[in-house]
Amino acid sequence: MDVQLEQIRDQQKASWNNFSPGWKKWDDLTMDFLKPMGDEIISLLQIKEDDLVLDVAAGTGEPGLTIASMLTSGRVISTDLAEGMLDVARENAAKRNLTNFETHVCDVCELPFDDDTFDAVSCRFGFMFFPDMQVAAQEMVRVLKPGGRLATSVWNGPDTNFWVAATMSVINQHMQLSPPPAGAPGMFRCAQPGLIADLFAEAGLTNMVETEVNSKLNVGSFDVYWRFMNDVVAPVVGALSKTDDTLKAQIKADVLKLIQQKYPDGNVRIDAGARVIYGEKE
Structure with a gap:
């Protein structure tokens, strides 16, 4: 891996470790939100x-x-890259009395497993953050047994993900953020239909299936929504960390207006859209 990709990987590791307390705090809500994608995988x-x-x-x-x-x-x-996230995973396994679940901190682009080891590989919302998505796909395929199955989920575009677009659109109106470089890690990096399937095919998978999956972020109220976004969603936290209190208050007020327009009854259940991509190793 070249130096630039290593830097991206290290930034990702630090970021996810930093966010692990927030993910632990909101784990029940987040896992309910992401369950339809995991169920499809x-x-x-x-x-x-x-x-x-x-x-x-x-x-x-x-x-x-x-x-x-x-x-x-x-x-x-x-x-996972982030030991802080896997600490929470182990706690969750212990709560369920699962003795057949173990964790390893490692880079997907350098998986520490022998060829042809696993019957199946799952990856829910990881690909869009991998520094080198093709190498990641190749590594997953390498460790799959012949006949093994691989399935992943990625977010569709912002037009089907109001849960994040609502806040980020307001932030962009106020802050005029520079768009990330083409192909840089980010939530909607893999939104293009067929992109992951093409990566899978290049890595040697066949019998591809691509399905659409919808969900709702069931926060119930704007206050819960705002706190969730500020604890869990990296682009929101990163942008708001660069603002002063006055601008942050204005952004919050404008997001509230947007949410109230969409959910005038106050029951905030926000749409989300993803796709799940599946392939098999010959």
Whole structure:
């Protein structure tokens, strides 16, 4: 990996470790929000009770925890760059009395596993943050057994993800942020249909399936929504960290107006859209 990509990786590691307390705080809400995407990954992987499963960019543990609960003689190995996130995953496994779930801190572009090791690989919302997505795909395929299955989820574009677009659109109106370089890690980097499937094909996967999955961020109120965005969503936190209190208050007020227009009854359940991509190793 070249120096620039290593720098991106190290920045990602520091950022996710920094956000791990917020993810722990909001874990129940976040896991409910992301459950439809994890369920679709699990459905496509057709998990067998004795499978050895790798969960990449596992964060606080899902969908690996759910997969582990489905196994009788199999087990799950969950990996992530951020040890802080995996600390939460282990706590969640202990709460569920899962003894077939283990964690490894590692870089997806340098997986510390032998070729042809795993029956299935899951990766929920990781690809858009990987410094080199093609190398990441190749590594996942390398550690898959012949006939193994791989499934991942990525966000669709901002037009189907009002939960983040609402806040970021207001921030951009006030701050005129520079757009990230083309291809740089970010939430909507993989929104283009077919992009991940093409990566999978180049890495050697076949029998690709790509499905749309929708969800809702069920925060209930604007106050909960605002606190959630400020604790969990990196682009929002990064932008607001550069503002003074006056501008931050104005941004909050404008986001509130936008949310109230969309949800005049005060029941804030915000739309989200993703796609799940599946492939098989020959």
